[in-house]
Amino acid sequence: MTVTNKVALVTGAGQGIGRGIALRLAQDGFDIAVADLAVQAEKAAGVITEIEALGRAAVFVSVDVSQRDDVFAAVDAAAQRLGGFDVIVNNAGIAQVTPLSEITEDELDSIFRINVNSVIWGIQAAVAKFDELGRPGKIINAASIASIQGFPILGAYSASKFAVRGITQVAAQELAPKNITVNAYAPGIVGTGMWDLIDEKLSVINGKPRGQNLKENVDGIALGRIETPEDVAKVVSFFAGPDSDYVTGQVLLVDGGMLYN
Numbered sequence: 254m255t256v257t258n259k260v261a262l263v264t265g266a267g268q269g270i271g272r273g274i275a276l277r278l279a280q281d282g283f284d285i286a287v288a289d290l291a292v293q294a295e296k297a298a299g300v301i302t303e304i305e306a307l308g309r310a311a312v313f314v315s316v317d318v319s320q321r322d323d324v325f326a327a328v329d330a331a332a333q334r335l336g337g338f339d340v341i342v343n344n345a346g347i348a349q350v351t352p353l354s355e356i357t358e359d360e361l362d363s364i365f366r367i368n369v370n371s372v373i374w375g376i377q378a379a380v381a382k383f384d385e386l387g388r389p390g391k392i393i394n395a396a397s398i399a400s401i402q403g404f405p406i407l408g409a410y411s412a413s414k415f416a417v418r419g420i421t422q423v424a425a426q427e428l429a430p431k432n433i434t435v436n437a438y439a440p441g442i443v444g445t446g447m448w449d450l451i452d453e454k455l456s457v458i459n460g461k462p463r464g465q466n467l468k469e470n471v472d473g474i475a476l477g478r479i480e481t482p483e484d485v486a487k488v489v490s491f492f493a494g495p496d497s498d499y500v501t502g503q504v505l506l507v508d509g510g511m512l513y514n
């Protein structure tokens with residue numbers, strides 16, 4: 254799929270899945286706003302260099318996705334600096350590895366602000382920009398296998414991703430009259446910093462050696478290998494491009510065969 258002179262903003266693009274998505278959309282022909290926390294500026298600069306090597310323009314926009322004003326400012330900056338706005342990928346997110354009985358109010362607030370509120374702010378900011386520019390657009394959200402099935406010890410995370418699935422379905426219906434599509438990708442076990450953290454925390458809880466929890470989860474994947482950011486990015490490429498013009502409100506599992514729905 255190739256596009257010309259289109260702009261996509263990807264949150265959490267400094268590393269992991271977000272970086273993979275940013276690079277894939279650049280290959281597809283998008284100019285890219287690499288949006289991430291200010292502390293990720295150095296990593297984001299590396300991603301920008303990789304995008305520029307692909308012949309596309311890229312800028313870093315500093316954003317804390319849990320802050321509504323920040324997200325609006327990031328979308329404005331991307332549109333102004335790259336000369337348009339067509340796609341937002343609400344990818345940034347965090348995991349927490351805590352049994353439900355032990356989650357604190359602060360932890361719950363934090364994961365919902367970063368994983369759920371952020372998606373609504375991203376939708377609002379993107380729609381405002383699409384309206385201002387007088388064009389349709391595409392909104393793509395990060396769900397998870399944990400948006401389809403609840404995973405023990407990842408209770409708040411699962412709840413936050415179930416919420417993303419609900420938001421995706423509602424936004425798709427509300428925004429269809431504007432010809433805006435809203436979809437989500439649901440990865441399985443991707444080898445990123447997030448799984449380093451989950452594996453480390455699980456080993457403290459269940460006493461298994463480091464790496465064992467990750468290995469056991471990967472052993473359960475039908476296609477027999479851990480997922481890469483590039484695997485996820487292929488699905489996002491589809492949602493960002495014209496081949497998905499008649500697809501909206503969907504959460505697509507991209508998990509190598511873990512869940513079946």
Ligand SMILES: NC(=O)c1ccc[n+]([C@@H]2O[C@H](COP(=O)([O-])OP(=O)(O)OC[C@H]3O[C@@H](n4cnc5c(N)ncnc54)[C@H](O)[C@@H]3O)[C@@H](O)[C@H]2O)c1
Binds near residue numbers: 293346441445446447
């Ligand atoms: N890794 C997996 O196995 C997996 C599986 C399913 C879904 N996901 C989802 O994919 C998305 C990306 O995950 P990842 O594995 O690449 O994680 P990661 O931890 O490697 O990267 C997350 C990125 O988001 C950024 N970020 C975190 N909080 C932010 C905030 N408040 N504002 C702006 N940026 C922020 C981080 O700086 C980082 O660059 C997340 O939504 C995650 O829930 C990951």
